Amino acid sequence: MASWIKDELRTLDLGDKRRERRVALILEQQSEIAESTPSACKDNAKLEATYRLVNNRNIPVDGILKAHNDASIARTAEQPVVILSQDTTVCDLTKPQRQVRGAGPLESRDKFGFFLHPLYAITEDGLVLGTVDQCIWTRDDIKTDLNNTEKVNLRRQQAFEEKESYRWLEMFQSGEQIALAHPQTHYIGVSDSESDIYELLAQTDDLAANYDYVIRGCQDRTVLDQGETRTISEVMQETEFQFQREIDLSERKSLIIGETRARRMSRSARVASISIRARQVTLRGPARPGGRAPDVTINVVEAVETDAPEGEEPIRWLLFTSLPISTISEIERVIGSYCRRWDIELYFKTLKSGMKIEKLKYEQIDTYVRAVTLLMITGFRVEQLKTANRVCPQVSCERFYDASFWKATYLVVFAGREVPETPPTIGEWMLVVAKLGGYLDKKGQGPPGSTTIWRGMQKIESYHEAFLAYKRLIGDV
DSSP states (O other), X not given: OOHHHHHHTTTOOOSOHHHHHHHHHHHXXXXXXXXXXXXXXXXXXXXXXXXXXXXXXXXXXXXXXXXXXXXXXXXXXXXXXXXXXXXXXXXXXXXXSSOOBTOEEOSSTTOEEEEEEEEEEEETTOOXXXXXXXXXEOOSOOOOSOOHHHHHHHHHXXXXXXXXXXXXXXXXXXXXXXXXXXXXXXXXXXXXXXXXXXXXXXXXXXXXXXXXXXXXXXXXXXXXXXXXXXXXXXXXXXSOOOEEEEEXXXXXXXXXXXXXXXXXXXXXXXXXXXXXXXXXXXXXXXXXXXXXXXXXXXXXXXXXESSOOTTSOOOEEEEEESSOOSSHXXXXXXXXHHHTXXXXXXXXXXXXXXXXXXXXXXXXXXXXXXXXXXXXXXXXXXXXXHHHHXXXXXXXGGGTSXXXXXHHHHXXXXXXXXXXXXXXXXXXXXXXXXXHTTOOOOTTOOSOOHHHHHHHHHHHHHHHHHHHHXXXXXXXX
């Protein structure tokens, strides 16, 4: 069994050693990034055992992920600073004929699936550490017969804990609990504009000493300014820009035709020049059932693209933060922390495009989600290797791979050469993996992505399996 799988499942407790062993074997099979469960399992006995595991109602839906959460938290404790990014992805399980039993409605009653909301850990320089917590849920029903005013009134009548938006606070508080348990690490919670919820911002006055946040704002909130009430846009417009910097913007395609919200509209990939300013403000507490919420003093960083290409919506980030903003380097850290939020989108892409979690064939939602939790661990492994290649290319590949893997691959790729005593670096190793997956390594091509790494991993697993079989044949195991 690969050491990374042993590490990932060290605290796995399903009440049965055979089940726990089966989880490890499934992860080993899935690491080949096969196109389907049957092709990953390879034979009927393994396939049947996999189906029995994911159909076992005695295993909690998040029981397998709990071990991965523990391993990820342990990795964060080894770092000086960790970004905890949270976001929601919609898993559309709508089928042309038979629907997944128990799947809930999505944006309409014609679409069915579930929602996945992980708390995803990354280092400041981009090394993926794993998922430390998550919310997974389905909707019981949606209101399609109400107009916008009626929907707003209905939301106002609900307790905050009953709303879907409560998940943002739940994961926010989970991150703080992790910070309290590991005071040697500085944790920074990062989330996008959907989390611009006053209940989160109100946490500022009572945070753990080693826990901060960066939340992108989407509401033009009311600010108390010298005894007057103004909007935050008005206050920031009167604040001078302090410096400029360039950021890389990835391409984005809108999921909704005719989308008019700037943060959801399509855009081209480009290098954007943004002007940045920061100041402290006091937000006026909004009205709530039972009285107005307390005012909150908070730091705000605004990044504005002042010279966007023709036809492109200019970038504007309004970032609420508990991090200090007294110096340019401190403001840079706020911007850099928010930029790390994109890593969770790449994780979602790996799960959907690579692991194909929306294309599985399970018929019942609990079974479906158990299978997805296994693929979430495999997806983490792909992202871990991809980011290690970019962040720490000089470390030994044996930090991430057992010696038998790289040696088996070396014998095939470099036939006729002696296997070196010193293992390759992870940068050298991942280049071999990516080339096996079709990476051309041309000048200006950029580092290997998930697709080429998936393909290369599949070949390496095959080489490793043959290598171990040969060693057994000659009695060297």
